[in-house]
Amino acid sequence: MALEIWTEKYRPKTLDQVRGQDAVSSRLKAFVKSKNMPHLLFAGPAGVGKTSAAVALAKDLFGDNWSTAVLELNASDERGIDVVRNKIKDFARSRAIQDVPFKIIYLDEADSLTKDAQHALRRTMEDYAQSTRFILSCNYSSKIIPPIQSRCAIFRFKPLPKDIMIKILTEVSEREGLMMTAGALSFLYEASEGDCRKAENLLQACSAIAQEIDTKIVEQVVSFAEPKEVASVIEKALAGKFLDAKERLFDVMIKHGLSGMDVIAQIQKQIWNIDSLDEKIRLELIKICGDYEFRLVEGSNEFIQLEAMIAQFAQFAKGSWKLLPDISLLHRRKEEKDDDRSD
Numbered sequence: 001m002a003l004e005i006w007t008e009k010y011r012p013k014t015l016d017q018v019r020g021q022d023a024v025s026s027r028l029k030a031f032v033k034s035k036n037m038p039h040l041l042f043a044g045p046a047g048v049g050k051t052s053a054a055v056a057l058a059k060d061l062f063g064d065n066w067s068t069a070v071l072e073l074n075a076s077d078e079r080g081i082d083v084v085r086n087k088i089k090d091f092a093r094s095r096a097i098q099d100v101p102f103k104i105i106y107l108d109e110a111d112s113l114t115k116d117a118q119h120a121l122r123r124t125m126e127d128y129a130q131s132t133r134f135i136l137s138c139n140y141s142s143k144i145i146p147p148i149q150s151r152c153a154i155f156r157f158k159p160l161p162k163d164i165m166i167k168i169l170t171e172v173s174e175r176e177g178l179m180m181t182a183g184a185l186s187f188l189y190e191a192s193e194g195d196c197r198k199a200e201n202l203l204q205a206c207s208a209i210a211q212e213i214d215t216k217i218v219e220q221v222v223s224f225a226e227p228k229e230v231a232s233v234i235e236k237a238l239a240g241k242f243l244d245a246k247e248r249l250f251d252v253m254i255k256h257g258l259s260g261m262d263v264i265a266q267i268q269k270q271i272w273n274i275d276s277l278d279e280k281i282r283l284e285l286i287k288i289c290g291d292y293e294f295r296l297v298e299g300s301n302e303f304i305q306l307e308a309m310i311a312q313f314a315q316f317a318k319g320s321w322k323l324l325p326d327i328s329l330l331h332r333r334k335e336e337k338d339d340d341r342s343d
């Protein structure tokens with residue numbers, strides 16, 4: 001039996017099945033009702049339903065023959081922008097079908113186009129406006145030139161929230177006959193960071209290991225430290241137990257095969273999850289993470305840098321953690337820095 005990719009198997013087929021993007025779907029449904037739409041600009045992170053919404057919109061608009069009315073292209077096509085432009089022209093010139101008087105061109109990664117290419121695209125959009133509607137998809141709408149932005153209705157897609165992602169994953173696992181623990185589901189969500197494609201891919205990878213999936217299996221697949229292990233490194237450091245924290249950190253790194261960058265990313269994320277942290281301290285720690293991430297990018301030895309980072313956490317804690325929630329020290333430090341800057 002051919003291996004089916006779950007992200008395709010479970011791709012939403014109608015706008016109703018596109019979850020967690022309610023503001024987007026309700027506006028798109030209005031276009032279906034009126035059988036008309038302007039050019040659209042879909043902006044948002046990976047794997048949150050941009051392509052799915054475009055396909056679902058086309059299906060809802062055109063019915064079974066939708067695929068003849070839609071051209072899907074990737075703007076970063078390695079054969080070059082001319083190939084893309086020619087395909088757009090050929091398709092735009094062909095006749096529209098059925099009772100909907102236009103066709104749709106879905107252009108993925110539109111923000112990868114240079115400014116010049118975007119200006120050319122803008123002209124093409126105008127030339128064929130009668131017969132064609134564009135849906136441009138991008139991660140950042142700010143990378144699209146203003147003349148295109150102003151010709152499009154902009155739709156912002158968000159990372160999927162935890163409850164919705166868990167619902168989707170639960171449904172997929174039920175249909176695939178998997179048993180998931182609650183911990184495994186929430187771990188999958190965390191690892192995916194709201195990217196549904198990533199979550200479904202991870203789930204499929206887990207299913208290749210076992211039918212009963214717990215956090216250990218997810219961890220194996222994600223090969224990322226468990227959040228609680230990383231949290232304990234931070235807590236030890238903030239309690240001033242530098243040596244314990246350091247040992248724990250290197251254990252976690254070796255056990256899970258993490259790079260220094262992975263560790264900093266995890267620590268940074270966990271800082272937001274430790275509820276008991278005072279807000280000012282949280283911000284200081286985030287800044288420290290930023291500094292050390294930069295040093296790693298610059299190519300410093302990761303063990304030395306991580307050790308230094310933990311040392312700084314511990315030292316920082318000596319002055320402030322025990323004083324919680326007294327943050328006068330932080331204020332002083334900040335004022336000193338401000339003074340330095342105004343010099």
Ligand SMILES: Nc1ncnc2c1ncn2[C@@H]1O[C@H](COP(=O)(O)OP(=O)(O)OP(=O)(O)O)[C@@H](O)[C@H]1O
Nearest residue numbers: 007010011018019046047048049050051052196197
């Ligand atoms: N909002 C959603 N509701 C239900 N399933 C979703 C949603 N978003 C993503 N998925 C699942 O993830 C898969 C990938 O989503 P999709 O291709 O729509 O992402 P995208 O936003 O276009 O990402 P990219 O920017 O990487 O192209 C879908 O096939 C579907 O299985």
Ligand SMILES: [Mg+2]
Nearest residue numbers: 050051052108
């Ligand atoms: Mg896409």
